[in-house]
Amino acid sequence: MAAPSSTLVFKVHRREPELVRPAKPTPYEVKLLSDIDDQQGLRFHIPVVQFYKHAPSIRGKDDPVAVIRRALSETLVPYYPFAGRLREGPNRKLMVECTAEGVLFVEADADVRLTEFGDQLQPPFACMKELLFDVPGSNAVLHSPLLLIQVTRLKCGSFIFALRLSHCMSDAPGLVQFMSAIGEIARGSHAPSIPPVWERYFLSTRSPPRVTHTHREYGQQATIDENNTLTTMPHNFDSMAQISFFFGCSQLSALRRHAPPHLRQSYSRFEILASCLWKCRTVSLRPDPKETMRMICLVSMRGKFSDPPLPIGYYGNTFAFAVAEAPAGELCRNPLGYALDLVRKAKGEVTEEYMKSVADLMALTGRPDFLKTRWTYLVSDVTRAGFETVDFGWGSPVYGGPVPGLANFCIPCKNKEGEDGIVLAISLPTQAMERFVKELESMLKSPPNETKTFTHVMSAL
Template identity: 95%
Template sequence: MAAPSSTLVFKVHRREPELVRPAKPTPYEVKLLSDIDDQQGLRFHIPVIQFYKHAPSIRGKDDPVAVIRRALSETLVPYYPFAGRLREGPNRKLMVECTGEGVLFVEADADVRLTEFGDQLQPPFPCMKELLFDVPGSNAVLHSPLLLIQATRLKCGSFIFALRLSHCMSDAPGLVQFMSAIGEIARGSHAPSIPPVWERHFLSARSPPRVTHTHREYGQQASNTLTTMHHNLDSMAQISFFFGRSQLSALRRHAPPHLRQSYSRFEILASCLWKCRTVALRPGPEETMRMICLVSMRGKFSDPPLPVGYYGNTFAFAVAEAPAGELCRNPLGYALDLVRKAKGEVTEEYMKSVADLMALTGRPDFLKTRWTYLVSDVTRAGFETVDFGWGSPVYGGPAEPDVGPVPGLANFCIPCKNKEGEDGIVLAISLPTQAMERFVKELESMLKSPPNVTKTFTHVMSAL
């Protein structure tokens, strides 16, 4: 099979974008988002992409684009808020006006085969703007479609499903729930097996609101923020790293022996990346370095329990902090302890405190300073299970390696297979070119040490 190519060029023929409306009349009403949903840090659109290999559908020669369009229309009946538009009220409060206007849908054909994308599908993908067309005027947070979907047929009979979601509406598991509902109806069901639940009041501020925790994730924005590191994107490099069993095992050996098996894969990776990135950026030893981990509370609420079928945002930004000198000087166990402690602080009461803080302080953004780094784990979100009738995708998940609009600030941990078919996690790191060289050297050192651990991680560099 062809090797991955960031220079792959192909032509896409698109039909005019259309609005797909619910298949039946739906209620006209205004629904408030939760105070977790409408914080400033989620007011952007997030792209997802699914690659499906050519295979007979469950009904033979069905056209995937037609099947998905019809199933989308039927799914929008129970998920009718997605067919509405976001409005903003007093105190920047977001709400959905359930107008039934519909979601944007683009039908397309591409003169390329799936194999030409390479034998290791992972972001960044070539010609992403062709596979998910940015319909002019569609990407605003307010008064715009909440979903943009493009279904693209390939020359070989395979197809690509790409989607852009207003993040205020759902987190990754909530989006997968919606996509899976489309898949169930596409395969012949009359209704989703998990009925959608709105009930955003479960994660709304209390009356009166009371902030019971310290929330460093929403602290004072520093003046030397993003511009210092990201002022010249031409000087940035991006490397995609694959971490399989051997690489994770090598990193785990840097943890204290009696705790090695107690740390999750995410904790190991997040701590390693935080340490290597700090070494690469060369901050002053007294600079405060921040690692923000997204911690999902889905399934962890008890007072009251969050209903099954809830598809809103259910995570918090957990913050670990350390002086740069200490982070660089100490073994990995130092960072691991800080990351685990930060995650452990996110409780049910912590989430309620976040919601109260949003209501009291005008829904601030999470910290985006020069020394902040955010990692989001989507390995268990379920993108790889979404089936529209042609089986599971060969890749399913984020379409871009970075989270949000600022290169290098945040990354996804994405489930992926390498070219040998081994399951693992891929991360694409963006750093200034000289810092990237130092990052690679530091990571290679951690993967080589202790002795007799073979370095086998792969990386592919591309200019941003």
């Protein structure tokens, strides 16, 4: 069920980082980000890693570095904002100056074979610093490249594609749209099958702005106070251990048995996993029973806008941070259905009007960060984003997805037997991780006798 972090040690030879610019002249202009894009919680760079097997029957002796570099340059013509730089205006408003300066690209070779990474590729990857070189000065939000890409050839002919993106520019589906466009051009297309659409005004503040919902994701204060500010709790993180867990059909079925019988099949895989892990995490941390525990899940609104509908090809951020809250004691004592109801209710609150209210809140309050405390669990479902389908000409990756950090990601994955499932990396203090593993194993193995199971848990708090 759990896999330790890789201890693989290998050498990587890198060439000097270069800037890859659009293959043709592109417009010089300044483009505003949306008021969802430029909130404080997205002002960071998010890493992604994709592993590809050697496929001589498909590409012969083609060099993946050369193929991807060329395709990247051509893709940056329609996606020219990625070759620009972020600037900040009044009220912390972010915009892209489309300068065509380019994105950072690193060519590398590693003295290791793909098989040496293990028979089941899944995070955490202890070697990420080797696979995605942190070019000095490249990770600032403003005035820095918006993308850093490293392609690493392996001894066996396989290769690894790693990327770091300024999250203000795109969410996971938007990034996959861009990566897939590189793949299409690498495979011989002259243009992306889905033309990119910028139109960030779709998710910008209204005139006048109206905060119509409670937004617990940005702090204890639900709305704007008399000083036009938002109160948030201080950050409080311990040093973390990280372990990944694979959930196939049998594991998901076992967890689903803990849901109320008449609703078991109505819950999504994500709702089952998120609720279960939120509960297990709470048990493992042993908070005061009266402590408020929060779970923040990212809810995408792609395909759900109607006034007006979001255009196909839009690659900006389209999600909200939905918050479920409960006292620690109640979360541990009650059946899993208690957590499931809270998670489903939180997700259901994210509507078109809710998203517009978030955009208005950002503009009115200086674009605050979302709530981060030791009692907050942040999880994102990227099982439908499409990372596992990105093909640069060597077929689909054997593993692909974002690298876990502050957020835990539900990522589609195959185990070593070839079974499809979801892998999710959990970060916890070491002792809490030991308790988490035991609690999760108990839920996977025991019958759903919730009263017996969680009475014992409550006594340990």
